Amino acid sequence: MDNTNNKKSLSEVSIETAYELGGHGKRNVQILIEALKDIDGNLGSDMYGKGKVIEDFQDQMAQHLGKETAVFFSSGTMAQQIALRIWSDQKEVKRVAYHPLCHLEIHEQDGLKEIHHIEPILLGEKNRLIRLEDVQNIKGDIACLLLELPQREIGGQLPDYAELEAISSYCREQGIKLHLDGARLFEVLPYYQKTADEVCALFDSVYVSFYKGIGGIAGAILAGDKDFTSQSKIWKRRYGGDLISLYPYVISSDYYFQKRVNKMAQYYEEAKELAGLFNQCHGVTTMPAEPVSNMFHVHFDVSAEQLEPILKRIYETTGVRLTQHLRNINETSCYSELAIGDLYSEVPKDKLKAAFQQLDEEIRLLL
C-alpha cells in the first residue's frame, strides 16, 4: 500500500488510469469552453432578462415543460423561494408544506423563513416519501405543497405515479398550489414512462436545474402561468438575480440540455445495473434497492474510517474509484450518493468486475 495515498483523502487519491462510476467528469472550465465552441461571438448578450439568447431558451423550456411561460434563474434556491412566496401572497397564507429533508429546509440557511417569514410544515418523516395521507392530515390552511421528484436526500425515491396524481387532485380540490422541485425531473421520466410536460401538468409551478443530470455549469428554469412568472421576475430583480448578462449560464444550460436530456434512459438503466453490483456485495445495500432514476445511495455496514482504506486499495488495484465521498450514518455504518452520468459507460467491464469482487472480499474480512 502506498503511504502517500494513505494520507490523502478519498477524493484526493489520483492515478492516471482513473475511472469514476458517477458523474459526467470534472467540473472544470472546459465545460464552459465546450459549450461555447459553436457559438458565434457576435451573438448579443441578454440585457436584464431581455434578448434573444435568454428569451429563446425560456420559450423552449416553457414548451418542453408544458407551461405558459418560463423564467431563467441562476439558482434554484432563488427560484423556489420566490415560487413559494408568490403562492403564499396570492392566498394570503404564509404557510407551505414540504419534506423534512427538502432543500429549502436544510441547504439554504433558512432563506424562506429569514427572507419571507413563511412557516414550513414538515410533512411525513425524514426517512420516507410524503404520502397522500400526510397531505390530507395537514392541520390548518397552507398555500402550497412542494414535492421533490426524486427525493434526493433519501436516495432519490419516487412515489408511484398514481399516488402523485392523487396528491395533485387532492391539492386542486383543496385550493393548495402544488410546486415541483424538479432539480432532477428529467432523470425520473424513464421510470415514470412520462414526458416532462405530462408530469408538470400535475403541478402549478415547476423548477428544473441544469447542473445535475444535465451537467451544465449552473442555472435553473421556473415555469408556470404568465401571472406567476411575471411576479417571479419582480422578485428576481429584488433578489439581485436579474443580472445584466446571464448568457454564460443560459448558453451552457441549453448546450448540455440538448446533449443529455435524451440520455436519461441510459443513465437509469446503468444505475440499476450498478446498484445490482453493489447489492451483490456482503454488507452493502442500495437505497432504493432498485433505482428509479440515475441516482441512488449506497449503505455500507462499516464506518467511513474502515471503508476508506478499502476504497483506496480498490482504486489503486483496478483504477476504479467507486465513490469520492463517504458520510457516516453511525459508528458502524456509512453511506455514499451516486448519480450516473457519462462516465459510467466508459469503465471497462473487467475492471468494474474486479473492483466489486475486491470490495466484497475486503468488507467480508471486517464483518
Place this chain on the structure above:
Amino acid sequence: MDNTNNKKSLSEVSIETAYELGGHGKRNVQILIEALKDIDGNLGSDMYGKGKVIEDFQDQMAQHLGKETAVFFSSGTMAQQIALRIWSDQKEVKRVAYHPLCHLEIHEQDGLKEIHHIEPILLGEKNRLIRLEDVQNIKGDIACLLLELPQREIGGQLPDYAELEAISSYCREQGIKLHLDGARLFEVLPYYQKTADEVCALFDSVYVSFYKGIGGIAGAILAGDKDFTSQSKIWKRRYGGDLISLYPYVISSDYYFQKRVNKMAQYYEEAKELAGLFNQCHGVTTMPAEPVSNMFHVHFDVSAEQLEPILKRIYETTGVRLTQHLRNINETSCYSELAIGDLYSEVPKDKLKAAFQQLDEEIRLLL
C-alpha cells in the same frame, strides 16, 4: 435623408463605418470568449464559494481595496442589500440613509424594503450630492449611510475629498457604519488622485462592480472585515447567490479588471475632452460641466423627438454615433448619459470634429 433609417430608433440605425463615443463596444459573447482565451480548460470550477479560482480573486480584491476580506457576488443588488442588512442587524436599528436616486431606491423593485423591512432615509435632494450637513441633520438613529461614488443618476458627480473625509469622520463618531456603493469606484480615482484602498479606508464596507468601467460580463465584490464578510456569505446562501459555479463571472471580472483598471486616467481625460466638445455647441451643456470620472450627462435644450433626427443625420454623414439613448426631461429638453471606454480613442478626430460642427449647426436652427 434615408427613409429606412428615419423609421428606425437611434440605437437601431447602423452603418458600416460606425464610431461610438461611449463604452467598450458591443456586449456580445465575444466578451466571454476573449476572457477565456488564455485559461487552461483544466482549471477547476469553484464549488459553492470555495476553490482557487474564486478565492484567489477575492484575496486579490481584498488587498486592492485594503480590506481584510472580500466576497464575490454575481450582482451588486444582492451584495448591497446584504451589507445594509448586516449593519442594521448589528446595531438593531432598521434604518439606513442614502441618496434619493440611490440604486436601491429606484432600480431594485424595493428589495431592501420587501426583503429586509429596512426603512431608508432619503438624504438631501434628487438633483445634488449628499452633504455633511444632510448627515448631521438626520433625525433619529440610523445603522448605516450609503454613499455612491460617483453619484451616477446626476451625471456622476463627486463630493470634494475633504467633505468625504468629514462625512466619514462624523459617521465614525456617531457610530454610523459607512458603506460605499463603488459601482464606479475605479473610475473616480484619477480625479481624487487616490488609490482604491485610500478611498475605501474611509468606509466600513465596500461594493465594486466589474461591468461598468471595467467592462466585464457581470459580477461584484463586497469587502469588509472578516466578521462582516462571514455574515455576508450566510446571506449570499439565503439569497440563492452562492452558486455551485461562479467562475464564468469571476474569470471575466479578473480578466477585464487587469485589462482596464489602469486605463481609468485615460478615460477620465477623454471624458473631459468630449464634454468640452459638447459644451461648445449651442443649447448643449454637460453635467458635471467638467467631468470628475469617465462619465457625464449631456443636457440638450430640445426634446428627444427634435434631437433624434439630427443625431441620425450626423451618424449618416460622419459615421459617428454621439449617443444611443435619449431621455426627455420635459417637453423642451432631453438628456443622455455617456461613459467613456475603449471606443472613444478609436474615433478619428476629423470625423469627431465634423460631427460636433453639424450638431451645433442643426441645433442652432431649432432654437
